[in-house]
Amino acid sequence: MRLALNVGYWGTTGTDDLDGMLALAKAADEHRYDVVWLAEAYGSDIPSLTGYLAAHTEHVGYGAAIMQIPGRSPAMTAMTAATLDRITGGRFHLGLGVSGPQVSEGWHGVRFADPLGRTREYVEIVRQALGRQNVEFHGKHFDLPLPDGPGKSLRLLLLPERENVPIYLASLGPKNLALTGEIADGWIGIFVSPEYLPEQLETIAGGRAKSDLTMDGFDVVASVNVSMADNVDAAADRLRGHAALYIGGMGSRDKNFYHALATRMGFEKHADHVQNLFLAKQHRDAAAAVPREFIERTAMVADAEAIRARLRAYAKAGVTTLAVSPWMDSMQERIELLGLIARLMDDEGLRSS
Structure with a gap:
């Protein structure tokens, strides 16, 4: 199992300043983490960071978790990925996702209809471009070159560092998981539970089979929050607000993918209650309503021995890259936690090179 760092967005989870984000990246580099994953929504962007x-780092790779499909043309994404692959010496991982209807339509002005079809076409065009083929595609969502103008089929000018830049999809629902297995090189999962992961991997494997592929070489990336304290409740409390935001507020009442995920995991009544409180702007109450069991299943909390046990559980469940987000009260504690996780992985013989 490879070890990665998920720093999220600039301005969240303790990375309010660029120096803090850089300190975490340098710590990951020092402790031989494989990848630093970055996120974007409607604030900081991934490529600039x-x-x-x-x-400012030497060895660690970088990954997009995720670059938004509605925010860039597929050609622009291919240009960016090729550039970053060259800058990082062949250590860039291209994660893509459709975001949600609020961001897609409210921020980018792109209709959210048929997200699976749009993703399929988008990935195919990106692969064409990164493969330095003359890009030509005529689909439902994209038409390149436009048939009624002076446009011509063009080839990417910049050669990426690697022949194949790996493409990941961030997906939650069963249909999207199947599509991920069918067309991507890896999956970026959020709120990943070792207990529920086998069901998700079965769906991904079904998608792989459609393309005559197995799970061999497919990268299963689990984004996992980590909070350490002697008291389990104290450790879990750090994560309640984050969970409530996603379950209750990342989307509308009728379309919230994280609420749907919690429901599929068996937390339907809790998810409804958290959502009702959050949408009523009772954010503290919503955070308090997140069940500790949900946090314990989707994060690593409590003391070092409990974290050690969960590391083994994630590896056994099929995770190939564990992307940890350290949630502690100070930047120094977060940096120290990154070192501890690396040592625990090594002690257990879980870390792959």
């Missing part, structure tokens, strides 16, 4: 952080 990747270029900056990569210039």
Whole structure:
């Protein structure tokens, strides 16, 4: 199991300043983490931060978790991925996702209809471009070159560092998981539970089979929050607000993918209650309503021995890259936690090179 760091967005989870984000990336580099994953929503963007952080680290790779499909043309994404692959010396991982209807339509002005079809076409065009083929595609969502104008089929000018830049999809629902297995090189999962993961991997494997592929070489990336304290409740409390935001507020009442995930995991009544409180702007109450069991199943909390046990559980469940987000009260504690996790992985013989 490879070890990665998920720093999220600039301005969240303790990374309010660029120095803090850089300190975490440098710590990951020092402790031989494989990848630093970055996120974007409607604030900081991934490519700019990747270029900056990569210039200040030596060995660690960088990943997009995720670059938003509605925010860039597929050709622009291919250009960006090729550039970052060169900048990082062949250590860039291209994660893609459709985001949600609020961001897609409210921020980018792109209709959210048929997200699976749009993703399929988008990935195919990106692969064409990164493969330095003359890009030509005529689908439902994309038409390149446009048939009624002077446009011509063009080839990417910049050669990526590697022949194949790996493409990941962030997906939650069963249909999207199947699509991920069918067309991607890896999956970026959020709120990943070792107890529920086998069901998700079965769906992904079904998608792989459609393309005559197995799970061999497919990267299963689990984004996992980590909070350490002697008291389990104290450790879990750090994560309640984050869980409530996603379950209750990342989307509308009728379309919230994280609420749907919690429901599929068996937390339907709790998810409804958290959502009702959050949408009523009772955010503290919503956080308090997140069940501790949900946090314990989807994060690593409590003391070092409990974290050690969960590391083994994630590896046994089929995770190939564990992307940890350290949630502690100070930046120094977060940096120290990254070192502890690396040592625990090594002690257990879980870390792959």
